[in-house]
Amino acid sequence: MDTRFVADVRVTTRGGRSGGGTGYLVGPTLVLTSAHVLDGHDRVRVRLGVDRDGRFLACEVCWEDRERDVALLRLEKEQPPPRLRVRWGAFAGTGPQRYEALGYPDLALSGDDPELKHLQGSLKPAEGLRNGELRLNIQREYVRDVPWEGFSGTAVFTGDLLVGVVLVHNRTTGYLHARRSSWCAEQPEFVRLVEEDTGAPLLVETADDPSYRERAHTAVLRFHYALRASLSGCAHTLGGAVRRLAGGLGGRGAHERGRAGAAPAVEGGPAAAPGEGGRGTGRPARILAATAAALLVLVPGGLYWWEANGFPGLSSGCAPPTELTVLTTPDQHAAVQRAAEDFAARQGARDEDGCVPVRVSVTAAGGAAVTRELLRDGWNDLRAGPRPHVWLPDSGADVALLRGDPGDAPGLETEEEGATRLTPLVLGLPESASGIPACSGTDPGGARSDLVVCTAAATEAGLLLARPSPEASTSALIQTGALYSAYGDGGSEEIQVAEARATSAGLDAEGNLGLLCALRGGDADPATVGVFSTEYAISAYNGGRALGPGCGPTGREPDERLVPVYFSEVPGLDHPFVRLDWGGDDGVGEEVEAFGNWMGRPGSTEAFHGYRTVEGDMIGGEGARSAMEVTHLTSDRDEEEWRERLESSLRQQERSRTPVEVLIAVDRSDSMNGPGTGGTRLETAQKLARTAVDLLGEQDTVGVWAFPEGGPGNDVTGQERVLPPEPGMDARREESAREEIDALTAEFPATPLADAVLDGAEELESCADRPGEPGACALVVLTDGVALPEPGGGARADDVAAVLEDLDERVRVHMVSVGDEGCGGDGLLSRLASAGAECHHPRADELEQVVYGIVAGTRAATP
Amino acid sequence: MRARTRSLACAVLSCLLLGSVACDARGERDERVLRVALPVDVTATGESGEGGVYTRLIERWEEENEGWEVDVRWLSPRADDQRSQMVVAMQSDPAAYDVLLLDNQWVPEFAERRWLAEAATGSDGPLAWDGFLGRAQDAVCYEGGARAVPFHMDVGLLYYRADLVGPEEVTARIEEDGWRGLLELAGEVRDEHGLDHGYTGQFADYEGLTVNALEFVLGGHPGLEADSRGTFHGADEAAAGEGGGGCATSIGACGEFQGLEVLETGLDPDAGGVIPRAALEETETESLNRFRGGGVVFMRHWPRVVPQLQADSESAETLREGLRWVGWGGEAEDGDPAFGVLRLPAAVLGGNSLAVTEESPYEDEAWSLVAGMTGPDAQSEFRKAGLLPARGSGYRLHGADERDVRYWEELRDAVGEGLLRPRTPYYPYVSEVLRDHVDTQIRPGSTDPHPEDMVCELNAALAGRVSTCG
Known part of the structure; x- marks a missing residue:
């Protein structure tokens, strides 16, 4: 039964009285109903569907049998539903079957807002057979005195088959009487009209009760589930039993009591999960008998064919799988x-x-x-x-x-x-620049290069280098530790130089694949960039394979392949x-x-494929490639000592990075409450601001501004300096920066975006001369770009351009759009971008990548 | 000897019982607190649901049920993660949550695991079925009963550039030749107006690909015989026995999935394809930005982005020209950029429902919460929040202009005719198998899989089995 095709039939008689009943759409234009509903009709309208807000459609009576009380209405306009297909059924069989019917029993009383009844119950095949009728006993279901007149014309279904149409309610017996569909299918004119309307022959299927085979199948399924569940969830079974027993003694809610009567199948049905094993085990005799019957009727050959073709097996059903995260x-x-x-x-x-x-x-x-x-x-x-x-x-x-x-x-x-x-940690050099003698260790089975010497030589050869952030990428942390270890405890100046070299390309990402994705799709020239990475990631890059979200396979090699250089003192990744x-x-x-x-x-x-076994052999297509000697695994490490070294490397790396100053300006105008990625735009901005703070270290300077500075009206042009820039990004300052960022709320009408860019740029104008001596500075404005009307008396794009023109090349101005506004078109972001600010409008999965890039780019801007 | 054995068995059983009782101790619950698992609310203004319609409905229930609290566990915004977390928690402790917000696709799985209490929708109570859309009812039906209560719905729509193409032409081409007709028209309009692309959707390798591919597979091919389309067929719940109530359950697949060839051609630039290759990496956000940027004639998306696109042109805070909203099947009155929506050649349904867990110790209160969150009053809030109600009454507008009235009526009808994805307890696996095949077929340079293999593997997946095909 399809609720879209249930019809609310309204009749206006020639005397002006109103009445009606229910119907069911059986073809694009035909509605089946009861003939007496149409008594004395002048105008007939129907409304399809049960949603009560559809339109009434005009129709005419095109066929009726007054004696048998059945009629067909024809809609003046064909209905669009393309998948309308009514299956007609002849009610047969030996046992009772479930039926359902959906109609408007008290239509006459409720007028424009009739109450819909979903009638369900059991139908006995023999009842009414002699009169060509079905009898629906509704006494038990509805003790209230419902006027059933409006239910006339309601279609009766068993399963998907339309088996009858309701005629009348017998108040004495409590039965609804319905005409059997099989009688309708014997009326030539009825058949002709339906077939013409549907364009298909009117076939009547037998609405029989489930076959023994189906019953047996069901029983086998239940038995199988019960067995699996009882074996796999013993403890929970007992726990569940105790709980149920306690619940039964204490009394559960009305819902459970109702369910127990309404849906016995649930209680005996499949049980798959641990803790549910008790269900389905309560009827062993019935289940075993049915199982035996099923086994007897199954033909092994047929079973083989069935299962060999991928169809579900008859012998058992599968429980949904256990979930492992x-x-x-x-x-x-x-x-x-x-x-x-x-x-x-x-x-x-x-x-x-x-x-x-x-x-x-x-x-x-x-x-x-x-x-x-x-x-x-x-x-x-x-x-x-x-x-x-x-x-x-x-x-x-x-x-x-x-x-x-x-x-x-x-x-x-x-x-x-x-x-x-395993996968070794390597330096991937552009193929065209791979002839550097100090970096000749390109054979994993041969002589290896020295990390420090090769890094210096590559830089001297004019290559820029990139490495993921050590805090986000453990491979980068290990490589960094190896690089620094060459200088011992002293040599902080050399370490700073090495750090500057390793990040000179200004690329950064959370991982190796992400970094190579930035190289593949970014502005950097791949012929000039070497990448600290893994052998596996380099192989994926060279093979044109996927490099993570938003970086799908290209299916072809890059113009400039990367050649991996192996180092003697760098342990590989062991993926425990x-x-x-x-x-x-x-x-x-x-x-x-x-x-x-x-x-x-x-x-x-x-x-x-592309990784190595723990013995050092390449897995997959490049199996012929040299095996690698494995000497740097974790098994013989002193974990405590190793951890201290890693933590020390991390601290050293933070200290050794080229000091920079980053001023973060967060838009807190009320439009920042709009939806962003995984929260509001403000929350997206706050997340990015926290990421930026995470990427800065003790040697860096950070400041946080929020704009507008507060107050009512649209003409506010200032900013609140919630955390003035100060050198020395220690833990305390990092914590206060996070607190200030988290405390921001978007509640102000003005959006002085141009002023924020202008004032921020002016603030950084002389940043290189400040205490702390940052090598480069960046203003990062996090905004949704929704900035109209611009504040009266505020800065304009031209004013911004004038300031940006004169900025030192070590000062970068970035705007990151966290909303829908892009950097193109006529918007303010676009105009500010034209004025010299770098505008970013990242996809959802690129948001943090943008911040990594900004911070890395700032460090790399240091002369 | 027998007595000793019996004693031993009793002792073992007692130990097990004691053990299970001890295990149950970890499940001890706070008094008068309902645990509810909710995904991040897309209508919220805060990460923890603040300002969203979910939170409002819950707070309202708490006000009406003094002394009761709802402990909301906010889950990941990613659907796969939401499902996984709920399954992991429930398989560890079936009473981990009292109420679950489920994607309708997961209802069969959770019901099959016997984690869901059956909703009493057949009575005259607060959860009576009257008033819910038929498709919403279908989407939560399993083994002859309602295993959850519909919360809100979703259905794919065709967004079109109303300034570049008229709705009658779009409808005529779809009626004439389904998806092929639509993509051909997309190519013609693209070329005529010099746009970059003709059509875009969500074709990255995630559930969006399943939905978009199924829309190509399941319908909208007037020229194709039914047996070559690729369909999922089901059973009227033999396993439900006498309780069978006609719930759709997919147990098999057949056909040649020729609809995918139309999609594949659409993505092939050498064949004049109208879909950008980059769409293979794009989700809802990127496809919306592509349409919003004016580079494409048609887009498949959910109705929730209509307000976002409307805001572009109606906001006084941006200078961006935006696309003016012309409503359902509307036409642009002048040459200014505009957009409208129409039905897709075939649209797949989305939607969520609320379920009460079988082992909840507070079942009555849990049902009360569900009834409160799914009642007619609550449903009207969904429309205001841009979500599609599950009840017909939620689509009824009073005193609204004709364009809005028509839009919501058409939306209701589109939901009514939306296609269900395969309904099976093994849906995550089925979706993966389908995506693997589709991805292989539409990716550049890949060899097309045999339709027979695809059907065979889908049939195995629909039975929860590994494939032995090929």
């Missing part, structure tokens, strides 16, 4: 996702019934530091994704850093199960498998175990 990094996400799918398929192939028993959901929460922070906090913020069962970081270094942090994650225990696969135990039983122990074993054999799936 895996946390990994942006660099591994795609590969692990694919490996997880292969794992699920492999587990399914091993399953006796071919059922997929496990589904692995793979997520990445962001950079390495962010991920460790979420784990440390007990994964309480579910907006970051589902709480993981397994963690696949890039390196054992991540585990060491997590374990070593003061105040370990409450209740979280990490169980590291060793490396799953880490179980996360949050306390309590997550019910996935077996699945975690199996997934761990699978990840320990990376050669079993194509997902890891």
